[in-house]
Amino acid sequence: MSESDPKARLEALEAKINAAKKAEETEKRHQDEHYSQAQQGWRMVIEMVAGVLIGFGMGYGLDRLFGTLPIFLVIFTLLGFIAGVRTMMRTAKEFQEEQAGASPEEDNERT
16 A cells, blocks of 8 residues: 555545534534524514504603694504514514525424
8 A cells, every 4th residue: 555545545534524523513503593483473572562662652752742642652653563563574574584495304303
């Protein structure tokens, strides 16, 4: 056997080890980024409630500032509700795109 043969085998072994390390790192990153369905649901609920509360607060503040009837309260609460729904829809679309990008093998592992 020549000296280049063990060197070639050693390089091939190092390449396999590096490939295995990269695959392991990729798998760990995927697990770190994975959100459960409950976490996704809570995120959407919080976005909705935040939109309504911010609208309510702004409307109440404007009504107190101008001394008007609760017209601003009603208007801004409705605007906050609409903003919350739009944010929820955007989040749902984001989660749907992430799930569509997942391979079928990953979907089988989750179930």
